[in-house]
Amino acid sequence: MRCLVYYSVMPVEKSREKVLAAARRACSGGRQPTMEQFAAAAGVGVRTLYRLFGSRQELLREAGHTPPQGPRERILAAALDRVGRHGLAALSMDELAVSAGVSRATLYRLFPGKSALFGELVRAFSPWEPVADVLDAMPDGHPDDVMPAVAHAIADAMQGRVGLLLRMVFELLQGDPDTTDGMRHSMARGLPDLVRYLTDQMNAGRLRRMHPVLAFQMLAGPIVVHLLTRPLAEALIGFDTPQAELIDEITQAWLRAMTAGEKTNGVA
DSSP states (O other): OOOOOOOOOOOOHHHHHHHHHHHHHTTTOOOOOOOHHHHHHHTSHHHHHHHHHHSSSHHHHHHHHHOOOOOOHHHHEEEHHHHHHSSSSTTOOOHHHHTTOOHHHHHHHHHHSSSHHHHHHHHSSHHHHHHHHHHHHHHTHHHHHHHHHHHHHHHHHHTTTTTHHHHHHHHHHHHHHHHHHHHHOOOSSSSSHHHHHHHHHHHTTTOOOOHHHHHHHHHHHHHHHHHHHHHHHHHHHHOOOHHHHHHHHHHHHHHHBBBOOOOOOTTT
């Protein structure tokens, strides 16, 4: 079993400053580098970038290179809030256009209906795209490297949105055609990529065999519970352990449970 190293020798704040300085240089001239290019520019591993920032979008934001919001982004932000509070069925497209500050024609040009809108909400705000980005950056990586990056990407994508995302899951369970059709078109990346990766790692003997979806749920479940309960724990007992450390601990526990080992007395 490989030795797991979760903390850089360099203090976290200095690591972030070093990466951000390199990211700003890499983004000069309007460039939008990949995570591999950011890692090379900063002289760190891709896994370190995901641990420090959670996602490429967050790294770009902290480096001051997030493009200004256009009509699409304003519509999605307004729709996420409204769907989270009232559900998709109650969403008025006309009211959404007013809330996003766009014309009705612009709204329907970008999103022809609720199905297209919901599909884009899932793509933009669920963890699937960030997870796919991690796997694209480390397609053949060892689970010790890949799964911590996946965990941080999930946590970053759901930070501050977990309640809204759970509402979106509730919408899916209602079986509304707009939500199911929208989800079908938005799930081409992310979960299928992770299922393939976990299956490959199980076949290679690096991870215990089980249904890959269950393996993913064993990782994502504690992350979701942590994000849901952290505000309460902070208020009641002063819980102040940095989130990055908690995600590392969750992932380390998952890796210990999932690492394939020899059987002893009939028990793996």
